[in-house]
Amino acid sequence: MVQEQSNLEQTEVVIKVKRYNQEKGEYWSEYKLSVDRFTQMTEVLRRVKTEQDPTIAYRASCHMAVCGSCAMKINGEPRLACKTLALDMVKKYGSNQITVEPMDFFKVEKDLIVDMDDFYARMFTVKPRLYPSEEVLKGNAESRLRPEDQKELWKFAQCIWCGLCVSSCPAVRIDSKFLGPAAHAKGYRFLADPRDTIYDERLKILGDSAWRCTYCYQCFNVCPRDVEPVTTIKKTRAQTRFLKDKTEVVKTGEKHVRAIYESIRDTGKLEEAKVYLTTYGLATAITDMLYTMRNGKMSFALIKEKKVSEIAQIQKLMGEKE
Template sequence: MVEKAEEQKNLAQLEEQEITVKIKRFSKEKGSWWQEYRLKVDRFTQMTEVLRRIKTEQDPTISYRASCHMAVCGSCGMKINGEPRLACKTLALDIVKIYNSSTISVEPMDYFPVLKDLVVDLDEFYDKMFKVKPRLYPDKDVLEGKVDHRLKPEDQRELWKFEQCIWCGLCVSSCPAVRIDPEFLGPAAHAKGYRFLADPRDTIYEERLKILIDSSWRCTYCYQCFNVCPRDVEPVTTIKKTRAHTKFMKEKTKVAETGEKHIESIVSSIRETGKLEEAKVYLSTYGLLESIKDMIYAMQNGKLKYALVQDTKVKGLDQIKKIMGE
């Protein structure tokens, strides 16, 4: 055992490499600036360890968040070489290999206000997370201990993936819809909200619908949340699944009604031609007046020709209808 440990130590030393870490610093007094640090790392060195060593050995004024160091707490979300990542789940030499450079840049997450260096203000993020009521509201008889409220295996399979959200905020930091639409709750809140919306043990289904449906139709489906999630939660999938519950809403917002029209128009276009005819779908979704306004805008910007493209039906349309269950 001693020989094996010595061998591993020697191997790690052989793979040691000096890196340069460029950290984007920030303080209210000085504003933003970049600062460089050099240190040696091996193949086991996480970026949280890199930051810890810089803080303890070189510069105690650096501020960052980190706690569990095992991708569970979500504290160490930041941008590493421009990518939203968990620092604890990121090995320094992996980044060196991916980018073929010994220089690694570290910045605070986008979108959130920066408090100091890599520490951002997550108050708005938490407000939206709590807005979806992220806990189970069981039946009164369950609370009184009169009955057990068990979960079927198939229900557990549906919920399990979406239970893995660790509230790190990476998906929100990379989401363009959050930036442009204050009414959009964000991908993390939808992942957490759907986890309870789909739980058959929950008793506030109608209330959850009112909270989630309108927001779900505000997502732009850019899939950035899908790409950056460190736990493979797939928040965009929960948004799609939430939209499917719109039919159960008694009173729908204009956004939800427009979203449903859009889906119906897409289905109709594929059923009739086998293709997605953008111009017809847009007209069916937004109506003539709104479409005319946008056509004028498109004409002014030289893009009207794309709206007037004539499509022909695809061959084997009957096969497409079979796939659609018709």
């Protein structure tokens, strides 16, 4: 085995690390080392730290995509370093140079280490634990979960709190009231759990935030555990009809969905101008119409759509006609 490892083909790579400390601010450091086809980026960073530059700072723990500690940007992609092979990056980008940077959105503490306090605050806002009934707590009943319920919850329980989805999320940057993809994944995992007893409270916490997502699917793209946070946001939106006190954001979101449904039902197409007017009302539509006119885009709003042929077939699929 030792002989086999020693004979592995070695490739020299150049690692460019974006550094930061309070004294010097931001700067780049460059390192050269040889790697083989099994070398993870966590191993690359370990060797840089132990063999070339002990001042470099980064986080890593399990080295097997379970703890989420080694989240960072590699060649501009939000990734787990332990789940990224150095030579995969070389092949993908056709270059022996690999850049390593801290995650976006988060405040950088030092080098590749970021402050996760805001992320954890968002996660704990959704009460990320099960609240069983009093009978279960007293030992007078069992907390049972059917296989079909477990199937629904399992994927969303795989979140490892790495923060990659939040670092790539544009909605988090522009809207402080949006809890973020990871918090929604964790929140829905308990919202959909039949053993939980605070459904109304959870829905109130998650409902308004769910309608603030922009559906860019970046969280879907970067999640190292295939959790699909955007799916939990969609599923949470579907349940806001049970909210007792709806915010204006929730009301607008539900109105928008209804407008889309009616547009497809009536014409077989998504009439965007009509949907926008129905959703936001005449006053807002006029304001935005002036904006589109100034930017030369008004012609797109005035396109007249024709119904698709055999609209009855679409209506039948939508359950409107037998």
